[in-house]
Amino acid sequence: MSDTPRRQRWLRHGGLAVVVVVMTAAAAGCGTSASSTADVLPLPRISTLDGLVIDGEKIADKTVYDAAAGGSVSLYTTASQQAEDFVSERFTEETGISLTFTRLATSKMSERIQSEAGSGRLGADVIRLTDPVFAAKLGEQGVLVPYDPPSKADLLASDAMRPGDPVITCYYAAYAFAYNNRVVQPQDAPSRWEDLLDRRFSGGLLGVVRPFGSGASLADFGLRNFGEQYWREMAALQPRVFDSVSVQTEALARGEIAVATFPAHAAYAAERAGAPITFVTPEDVGVSAPLNVIGMTEAGLRNPAAQVFVNWTMAKSSQRFFAAQGYIPARAGVTPVRDGQFDLPTVGSPELQIFSLEDQRARKDEVLETWNAAFGFTASK
Amino acid sequence: MTIADPRSGQLTVERPSGDRPAPKTRRRRGRWVLSGPLLLVLAFLILVPAAFVVVAAFTTNTPRPGSSLGSFTFGHFAILGEGTFVSGLINSFVIGLCGTVLALLIGGSLAFLAARSNVPLRRFVFVVGLMPLFLPSYVGALAWSMMGSPRAGLLNIAFRDLGLPFSVDLYSMGGTIFVLALFYAPYPFLMIHSAMSMMNPDLEDAAAIHGGSALRMLREVTFPLAMPAILGSGLLVFVLILENFPVAQVLATPGDVETLPTFLYQLMNDSPVRGNEASAIAIVLVAIVAAVTLLQRRALAKRSYTTVSGKGVRVRRVALGRWRWPALAAVLVYFALSIVLPILTLLLTAVKRSAYMESFSDLLAPGAFDLSVFSQVVNSNLFETVTLNSVGVSIAAAAAGTVLAFLVAYSAYRTRARGANLLEGVSMVPLAIPAIVLGMGLLWTWLFMPVPLYGTLGVLIIAFVAVQMPQGLRSMASAIRATDRDLEDSAVMLGAPRPKAVTYVTVPLMRVAFSSTFLLLLMLSMRELTVPLFLYTSSSNILSIAIFDQFENGGALQQAAALSVIYVGIMFVLSYLPRRFGGQTSV
Numbered sequence: 001m002s003d004t005p006r007r008q009r010w011l012r013h014g015g016l017a018v019v020v021v022v023m024t025a026a027a028a029g030c031g032t033s034a035s036s037t038a039d040v041l042p043l044p045r046i047s048t049l050d051g052l053v054i055d056g057e058k059i060a061d062k063t064v065y066d067a068a069a070g071g072s073v074s075l076y077t078t079a080s081q082q083a084e085d086f087v088s089e090r091f092t093e094e095t096g097i098s099l100t101f102t103r104l105a106t107s108k109m110s111e112r113i114q115s116e117a118g119s120g121r122l123g124a125d126v127i128r129l130t131d132p133v134f135a136a137k138l139g140e141q142g143v144l145v146p147y148d149p150p151s152k153a154d155l156l157a158s159d160a161m162r163p164g165d166p167v168i169t170c171y172y173a174a175y176a177f178a179y180n181n182r183v184v185q186p187q188d189a190p191s192r193w194e195d196l197l198d199r200r201f202s203g204g205l206l207g208v209v210r211p212f213g214s215g216a217s218l219a220d221f222g223l224r225n226f227g228e229q230y231w232r233e234m235a236a237l238q239p240r241v242f243d244s245v246s247v248q249t250e251a252l253a254r255g256e257i258a259v260a261t262f263p264a265h266a267a268y269a270a271e272r273a274g275a276p277i278t279f280v281t282p283e284d285v286g287v288s289a290p291l292n293v294i295g296m297t298e299a300g301l302r303n304p305a306a307q308v309f310v311n312w313t314m315a316k317s318s319q320r321f322f323a324a325q326g327y328i329p330a331r332a333g334v335t336p337v338r339d340g341q342f343d344l345p346t347v348g349s350p351e352l353q354i355f356s357l358e359d360q361r362a363r364k365d366e367v368l369e370t371w372n373a374a375f376g377f378t379a380s381k
Numbered sequence: 382m383t384i385a386d387p388r389s390g391q392l393t394v395e396r397p398s399g400d401r402p403a404p405k406t407r408r409r410r411g412r413w414v415l416s417g418p419l420l421l422v423l424a425f426l427i428l429v430p431a432a433f434v435v436v437a438a439f440t441t442n443t444p445r446p447g448s449s450l451g452s453f454t455f456g457h458f459a460i461l462g463e464g465t466f467v468s469g470l471i472n473s474f475v476i477g478l479c480g481t482v483l484a485l486l487i488g489g490s491l492a493f494l495a496a497r498s499n500v501p502l503r504r505f506v507f508v509v510g511l512m513p514l515f516l517p518s519y520v521g522a523l524a525w526s527m528m529g530s531p532r533a534g535l536l537n538i539a540f541r542d543l544g545l546p547f548s549v550d551l552y553s554m555g556g557t558i559f560v561l562a563l564f565y566a567p568y569p570f571l572m573i574h575s576a577m578s579m580m581n582p583d584l585e586d587a588a589a590i591h592g593g594s595a596l597r598m599l600r601e602v603t604f605p606l607a608m609p610a611i612l613g614s615g616l617l618v619f620v621l622i623l624e625n626f627p628v629a630q631v632l633a634t635p636g637d638v639e640t641l642p643t644f645l646y647q648l649m650n651d652s653p654v655r656g657n658e659a660s661a662i663a664i665v666l667v668a669i670v671a672a673v674t675l676l677q678r679r680a681l682a683k684r685s686y687t688t689v690s691g692k693g694v695r696v697r698r699v700a701l702g703r704w705r706w707p708a709l710a711a712v713l714v715y716f717a718l719s720i721v722l723p724i725l726t727l728l729l730t731a732v733k734r735s736a737y738m739e740s741f742s743d744l745l746a747p748g749a750f751d752l753s754v755f756s757q758v759v760n761s762n763l764f765e766t767v768t769l770n771s772v773g774v775s776i777a778a779a780a781a782g783t784v785l786a787f788l789v790a791y792s793a794y795r796t797r798a799r800g801a802n803l804l805e806g807v808s809m810v811p812l813a814i815p816a817i818v819l820g821m822g823l824l825w826t827w828l829f830m831p832v833p834l835y836g837t838l839g840v841l842i843i844a845f846v847a848v849q850m851p852q853g854l855r856s857m858a859s860a861i862r863a864t865d866r867d868l869e870d871s872a873v874m875l876g877a878p879r880p881k882a883v884t885y886v887t888v889p890l891m892r893v894a895f896s897s898t899f900l901l902l903l904m905l906s907m908r909e910l911t912v913p914l915f916l917y918t919s920s921s922n923i924l925s926i927a928i929f930d931q932f933e934n935g936g937a938l939q940q941a942a943a944l945s946v947i948y949v950g951i952m953f954v955l956s957y958l959p960r961r962f963g964g965q966t967s968v
Contacts, residue, residue: 074919081930100919103930107654108914111445111821118447119828123836123918131652182737204531212650240635243646247631250523250938253736254533273939274751275736377465 037090041324044317046094052308054094055317058150060308068097071305075101076124078109078131079292082269083325090321091312097305106131107212117143125300126309128170130215132291132357133364139166144295149311151331158332158347160314166296170313171327172289172354174281174344175218178262182276183255190259192284193226197233206239207248207260211371216364217355218261219371221288224353231374241375252277264326264344279326281343286351289328328352416798419789423807426847430822431667431810437660443821446828457661466644466662473641476558476633477623483562484618487715488569489604489611495570496577497603498699500708509712510570513719514904515952517925518564519627520945523932524723525551525560526631527730533738535726542741552636560632561622563719568621568901569614572856575897576610576863577603579890582697595699610859612677617855620670620812626911642815649817656821663818670813671806678805724949731755731943754943763927764944768951771924774838775906775955778845782902783895785846786853790861791883805854812851816911819848824915836918844916845906853902860894900956907952924948 037043044055052059060068073091077084081103088099102123104112110131116122117138127144129135138144144166155161160169177196179189190196196206211219222230240257242248245266251257253275264287267279281287294313300306312318319329323344332347345351436444438458441451460466491510494500513521528535529551540547550556584606588598604611626642633640645662648655701708730736733744734751743749758764789808793801811819823844827835834840864887872882888895910925917926928948931941 102917102919102922104914105650107650107652110652111443111654111656112824112915114448115445115824115828118445120447121828121835134652180737182739212647212652243630243634243643243650246932250526250736250932251530251533251635253938254527254530255737255739256530256533270736273736274734275938 037086037093037321040086040090041321043093052095052312054312054315057315057317059095059311059315060150060304064304064307068095068304068308070097071303072098072100073300073303073305073309074123074125075099075128075309076109076113076126077101077103077128078106079103079128080265080269083265083322083327084128086321086325087313090318091309094317095308095312097308099309106134110134113138113143117141122297122299124297125303125306126294126296128292128294130173130290130292132167132169132293133360135167135293135295136357139295143297145298145301147296147301147307147310149314151311151314151316154331154333155314158330160330167293168295168310168314169291169330170294171292171319171322171330172347172352173217173292174264174326174328174352175221175261175288175290176264176280176282176286177259178252178267178277178279179259180252180255180257180276181278183258186278189278189280191280191282193222193230193282194284196259196261197230197237199237201239201259202237204238204240205258206234206237207242207251207257208234208239208375209242209245209248209261210375210377211368215290216360216367216371217290218288220355220359220363220367221353223367223370225285228370228374231371235375249275249277266326268326281345281351286345286349286353289352289354291354291357292327412797412799414798415788415792415796416800416804419785419792419804420800420807422785423789423804423850426843427807427810427850430819430826430847431814433822433825434660434663434814434818437657437821438664440657443654443656443660443825445825457657460648460658460661461665465639466641469639469641469644472554472633472638473623473629476554476561476629476640477619479558480561480565480622481615481619483558484565484622485569485611485615487562487566488571488614489573491566491712491715492570492573492577493599493603493699494708494712496574497580497697498701498708500701500705500712502709506709506712507574509716509720510574511567511900511956512716512953513564514567514901514908515949515956516564516720516723517627517908517910517928517948518561518625519631519910519932520727520928520948521564521719521723522560522628522631524726525556527726528722529556530635535729535738538738538740550636551632554633554636554638556636557628557633557638557640561625561628563715564628565618565622566715566719568618568852569611571897571901572610572614572859573607575856575860575894576607578893579860579863580606585697589697599699606863608680609862612680613855613859616673616677617812617852619673620851624666624815626817645815645817654821656818659815659818663814666815667810667813670809674806674809678802724946727942727945727949731939731946733939736938751939754939755947758940758943758947763922767922767924767927770838770921771907772951772955774841774845774923775903776958777842778849778906779899779902781842782846782849782853782906783857783899786850786857786898786902787861787888787891787895789850789854790857791887794858794861795866805858808850808854810851811848816848820844820912820915823847823912827916835916836921838921840916841913841921841923844912845902845909848909848912849902849905852905853898856898856901857891857894860891860897864890864894899958903955903958904952907948907955924951 047053048065051061052065075084084101084103088101091097091099106129109129113122113124113127122143127135127138135144146164146166149155152161155168156163177190190198209215219231240251242251245263248257248260249266249270252260252262253270262279264279267277270277294310296306296310314331316331316334319331319334323329323334326344328344328347330347335346433444436450439453439455441454442448444450488510491506495503495507495510500506529549531537531548531550531552534549534551537548551560580603584602585598588602593601624642626646629640629642630646634643645659648659731754732750732752734749789804792798793805814822827840834843866887868890869882869886872886873879908925910929913923913926917923928941928944931944932938
């Protein structure tokens with residue numbers, strides 16, 4: 001092949017590559033800079049004159065805070081990616097300490113943590129889990145170790161922490177339902193749990209997420225309040241059954257389904273992204289509230305930055321930050337930030353039906369079996 | 382000197398005449414010189430993780446570090462009798478078979494058009510054949526779900542807008558087969574193209590001289606000669622489709638079509654993970670794939686497929702006559718379905734302010750678009766890290782994988798080395814083990830290994846080489862079977878040591894195959910998702926995981942779509958590496 005066609009080809013190919021790179025660079029240059037979390041909730045008052053104090057609450061004394069400066073925290077999490085993105089950004093904004101997180105679904109994360117811990121190579125300082133039973137197991141195995149944040153007294157009073165227990169409840173998720181407000185007009189929107197059984201949502205307009213091991217909270221909620229019949233009647237409507245909230249969110253946002261059982265934090269994230277999704281806090285029996293828990297590892301205990309992170313997580317200002325994203329603060333006395341659409345119940349109110357660690361241990365298998373039988377699934381333990 | 386092995390019909394190695402005959406034992410030992418070290422490497426890369434999977438299938442506990450194995454049991458195999466498993470397996474077989482046939486038809490036709498016909502814009506046809514590799518199947522599946530879902534699919538919205546009485550529903554077995562075939566067609570395309578573009582035209586010339594029509598020549602000479610590539614890619618595609626999770630999850634599950642991968646996903650999604658039962662299923666899959674591979678080897682062993690010699694290789698082009706332009710039109714339809722429409726859908730999703738759309742006229746409303754999402758994605762802290770990690774890991778894994786695949790293919794098909802069948806069998810093991818189960822095996826392996834690789838990019842490179850070994854080997858094996866060894870042997874007879882002859886004769890002859898294999902492995906590494914899920918850490922995060930996280934997040938659909946478009950752009954740019962430095966002469 002002669003040089004000329006080769007050069008022409010290279011110019012053509014190289015030119016195309018350059019176009020793609022330039023387009024990417026242009027996209028990078030023409031917009032706003034990285035987002036801040038101030039639009040989720042305005043930043044609190046921060047003082048670092050004597051340790052770290054946020055909104056008047058001591059997060060870390062001077063020794064710990066100085067030792068943590070310039071450090072970083074490694075978090076393993078099964079919580080929502082977007083929530084952890086916000087947390088990571090906010091924590092660094094407020095404390096100057098960097099946080100990196102590894103997020104996986106509960107099942108994969110549990111395998112990974114146990115394998116890493118078993119080989120002595122656990123890469124996490126702090127672990128946040130949506131499965132409190134697994135967290136308790138990690139506590140029993142010594143993977144999570146007891147740690148007392150400065151807010152310990154408040155946390156004990158709120159039942160978010162027990163003496164000597166390494167597992168701390170950091171917030172509750174709130175599960176109820178949501179609808180696409182372009183497909184369902186507000187006057188036709190469901191407002192009570194029984195409205196989901198209306199025939200107008202039959203034939204694939206209703207979506208539900210299939211509960212797996214740690215996700216039995218909502219299935220239990222239905223059984224507790226309405227009996228087995230509730231899930232059977234729902235199954236008779238032939239709803240779309242999803243394996244993950246994310247795929248269901250996408251279907252609801254696009255109007256492929258009209259209504260779905262839904263967590264408030266996912267509705268917040270979707271609404272923020274421009275999806276026409278309205279979350280409903282039901283009028284009748286409230287919402288189902290599974291626990292999200294946090295714990296410190298041995299490595300974390302030796303890392304001042306990890307100590308600051310756990311302290312910060314349980315501080316009132318951070319709890320408000322979680323509330324702003326559709327979670328329910330675990331610490332009593334922290335009021336929900338959002339009003340109107342979410343209007344979520346607080347800890348202690350009868351509308352907040354917490355699926356506790358004891359509930360999970362006692363009923364999880366039976367609950368999943370009943371739900372799977374109602375919906376015609378067999379492959380679950 | 383070369384002689385034909387009467388049992389296999391393949392060419393085998395003999396020492397150049399004049400060499401002192403080696404004692405029997407030394408010759409035996411010599412037959413392990415290449416295959417022995419290769420077997421060791423493959424055992425390290427593949428067999429150790431696979432052994433963990435086997436152990437998990439027969440013990441009450443999973444073999445993770447720090448925990449006891451429990452007791453021996455066959456109990457996990459009881460899952461094979463579960464109704465959901467059986468129906469999932471049957472559906473997956475149907476989807477696999479139909480998808481493979483369709484992918485072979487598409488890929489084979491494109492390969493023929495690009496390599497052996499006078500279709501207009503042949504270079505473009507080549508690019509079209511490759512391009513779906515740039516779109517990971519889960520991104521493609523989501524794009525097609527957005528296009529072809531029954532209520533809110535963009536195609537259905539367009540039909541409604543135009544007042545047409547059509548509707549499409551991809552939430553079905555048919556939809557799943559269609560999308561899988563679209564995205565797996567590049568495998569047969571690459572391998573068949575490689576075989577066809579290296580093919581010596583002597584036999585075809587002979588057929589033409591003896592009065593055979595073009596069609597008959599293709600039927601009786603060209604396609605039979607490309608049979609190793611056709612069968613090899615068919616096997617590859619069948620198994621990959623059988624195990625493909627994202628497309629099945631996004632398109633089959635909503636249509637109530639149970640499949641094997643979604644069943645496995647449910648096992649692996651349970652808490653605690655039902656890894657033992659998943660491993661038992663993996664063992665059965667390994668047996669099935671081993672049987673199919675054996676059948677394929679037997680089918681190919683009956684004949685010789687040598688088509689590339691050192692002589693003039695100006696490939697014969699078939700004149701399409703009045704079918705030239707219709708053929709190009711068919712290529713354009715495939716291009717539109719596999720690339721243009723999915724990318725336009727992702728672009729629209731990225732820049733559309735609202736995820737909901739009732740009519741395309743909604744896009745005319747003021748403020749309907751928001752382009753800032755691209756800058757948000759590119760300016761995010763994560764973007765630079767994951768992009769550099771992905772590119773670095775993929776190039777390293779593709780380079781190492783290509784060299785290893787060549788050495789294994791050479792050893793298995795070019796020498797009388799001992800353990801040739803074993804080499805090929807071991808290389809094919811990762812294909813048979815579902816990625817999600819193999820991912821766990823790799824995690825356990827690298828946590829047990831007393832080398833500080835876990836948590837680094839190095840472990841991802843090693844894992845990618847292991848997982849993609851079957852694809853690399855199939856690509857190299859079909860090429861090496863088609864390459865004549867006369868020139869290499871001549872070089873040896875003239876005094877060149879064998880490695881030098883391979884380096885300066887065989888490798889240049891196989892330049893197209895090297896470039897195709899590297900490209901294939903590069904794209905696969907860029908797309909690899911399931912295995913790194915178990916191995917990545919925050920410091921070794923890669924692009925595919927970042928996109929998956931965004932999609933998994935539900936609310937970040939716009940960002941996920943924007944990142945996917947950029948991702949496809951990066952893969953497109955990367956694809957120029959092998960095409961620039963590799964075998965472009967055939968296209």
